Amino acid sequence: xxxHVKHLPADERRAVTxxxxxxxxxxxxxxxxxxxxxxKHMNLTQGALFRHFPTKDxxxxxxxxxxxxxxxxxxxxxAQGIESPLAAMQAIFMSHIEFVAEHPGVPRMMFGELQxxxxxxxxxxxxxxxxxxxxxLHRLIEEGKACGELSAALDTEAAATLFIGTIQGLVMQSLLxxxxxxIRHDAPRVFAIYxxxxxxxx
Amino acid sequence: xxxHVKHLPADERRAVTxxxxxxxxxxxxxxxxxxxxxxKHMNLTQGALFRHFPTKDxxxxxxxxxxxxxxxxxxxxxAQGIESPLAAMQAIFMSHIEFVAEHPGVPRMMFGELQxxxxxxxxxxxxxxxxxxxxxLHRLIEEGKACGELSAALDTEAAATLFIGTIQGLVMQSLLxxxxxxIRHDAPRVFAIYxxxxxxxx
DNA sequence: TAAAAGATAGTAATTAGTTACTATCTTAAC
DNA sequence: GTTAAGATAGTAACTAATTACTATCTTTTA
Numbered sequence: 001x002x003x004h005v006k007h008l009p010a011d012e013r014r015a016v017t018x019x020x021x022x023x024x025x026x027x028x029x030x031x032x033x034x035x036x037x038x039x040k041h042m043n044l045t046q047g048a049l050f051r052h053f054p055t056k057d058x059x060x061x062x063x064x065x066x067x068x069x070x071x072x073x074x075x076x077x078x079a080q081g082i083e084s085p086l087a088a089m090q091a092i093f094m095s096h097i098e099f100v101a102e103h104p105g106v107p108r109m110m111f112g113e114l115q116x117x118x119x120x121x122x123x124x125x126x127x128x129x130x131x132x133x134x135x136x137l138h139r140l141i142e143e144g145k146a147c148g149e150l151s152a153a154l155d156t157e158a159a160a161t162l163f164i165g166t167i168q169g170l171v172m173q174s175l176l177x178x179x180x181x182x183i184r185h186d187a188p189r190v191f192a193i194y195x196x197x198x199x200x201x202x
Numbered sequence: 203x204x205x206h207v208k209h210l211p212a213d214e215r216r217a218v219t220x221x222x223x224x225x226x227x228x229x230x231x232x233x234x235x236x237x238x239x240x241x242k243h244m245n246l247t248q249g250a251l252f253r254h255f256p257t258k259d260x261x262x263x264x265x266x267x268x269x270x271x272x273x274x275x276x277x278x279x280x281a282q283g284i285e286s287p288l289a290a291m292q293a294i295f296m297s298h299i300e301f302v303a304e305h306p307g308v309p310r311m312m313f314g315e316l317q318x319x320x321x322x323x324x325x326x327x328x329x330x331x332x333x334x335x336x337x338x339l340h341r342l343i344e345e346g347k348a349c350g351e352l353s354a355a356l357d358t359e360a361a362a363t364l365f366i367g368t369i370q371g372l373v374m375q376s377l378l379x380x381x382x383x384x385i386r387h388d389a390p391r392v393f394a395i396y397x398x399x400x401x402x403x404x
Numbered sequence: 405t406a407a408a409a410g411a412t413a414g415t416a417a418t419t420a421g422t423t424a425c426t427a428t429c430t431t432a433a434c
Numbered sequence: 435g436t437t438a439a440g441a442t443a444g445t446a447a448c449t450a451a452t453t454a455c456t457a458t459c460t461t462t463t464a
């Protein structure tokens with residue numbers, strides 16, 4: 001039927017708003033997304049947004065909470081039940097890439113928030129997200145070194161930094177090409193080099 | 203002496219403007235840099251800027267030309283006279299990192315321009331810059347494979363993408379820590395892993 | 405169970421503040 | 435003393451946020 005829904009419950013409206021922002025960030029600079037643009041994208045008047053969010057920054061906060069929740073859930077799910085630390089890292093990598101391919105705006109929003117000079121709520125959420133992500137990587141890398149899968153001489157911190165960088169490099173490449181689909185194709189090839197860099201055997 | 207200079211020749215004023223933008227980008231989101239902020243940072247009135255640039259986008263164009271010119275010159279200079287392709291790559295990497303440490307706004311501006319939806323002049327300059335950068339990497343990687351320094355089975359494109367990503371990862375880390383100085387310390391450690399990933403021997 | 409009353413969600417218009425850009429007057433330098 | 439460079443004081447368009455009012459659900463009560 002799809003009755004022309006206009007009145008949505010507050011929590012649903014907030015969810016729709018977050019989705020709208022994530023979608024818009026996929027095709028433009030996040031810091032240039034206006035409340036008018038958000039409202040238009042979800043067929044709502046601009047003022048109505050402020051029935052559900054006190055400020056624009058509160059919208060960004062909700063968006064980054066959405067990102068943090070989903071991304072961590074994804075990578076945790078991907079790694080679950082995998083014995084080998086290296087295989088778990090690969091699974092995390094691929095699920096992260098899949099997430100980015102589905103939502104190309106995500107890395108842009110995260111980078112944008114980190115760039116902010118002031119310490120805002122959404123920025124803090126991103127910092128916490130990456131910190132938690134790093135903890136998981138550290139744990140896996142140490143496990144990998146312990147079980148002999150990874151080089152015993154490996155610099156754990158550097159390896160975690162490069163893991164994130166590997167993804168950032170792919171994002172950069174997709175921005176250059178103007179094509180997000182390629183990222184799925186390139187990801188395994190780039191990870192192969194990373195794996196060789198951290199692995200114990202040639 | 204440093205006499206209180208107010209009236210500058212047009213070309214000098216343009217150069218000072220570019221420097222002001224580069225500096226500002228080191229401490230805030232590039233897309234939030236206003237013409238008023240640029241003018242204030244160089245002790246000038248906002249309107250006076252438009253004596254030297256027809257539009258704000260023309261300022262960005264000049265800035266990205268400055269970046270492209272300096273960065274390419276730096277890495278070319280760094281690689282000059284180095285026989286070994288792998289050593290040349292390392293020299294390029296370190297000089298790029300040094301450039302970023304001196305001008306933390308540079309990677310932010312480049313990422314910001316690439317994010318633009320429309321095809322603007324400054325965006326095109328960045329695309330050309332990265333393309334040329336990629337060409338140099340491709341050449342070195344192929345040379346490295348030919349002379350046996352790099353793994354013969356290496357995926358050249360993936361290796362170039364990861365090279366850029368390695369730098370991006372370090373930039374991300376410096377944004378997180380809010381400290382650009384660490385990047386000089388972390389860079390060799392991260393490059394060591396990259397080198398192991400592309401090298402021929404263990 | 406039907407109507408009244410209240411709560412919730414949305415509209416349209418308006419606000420103060422900001423932005424890039426411009427017109428006009430003033431000053432400094434060769 | 436002419437002219438390039440800067441100051442001053444605008445403009446129109448846009449931005450986040452607010453307001454008075456309206457539509458639509460939900461609950462209470464006779």
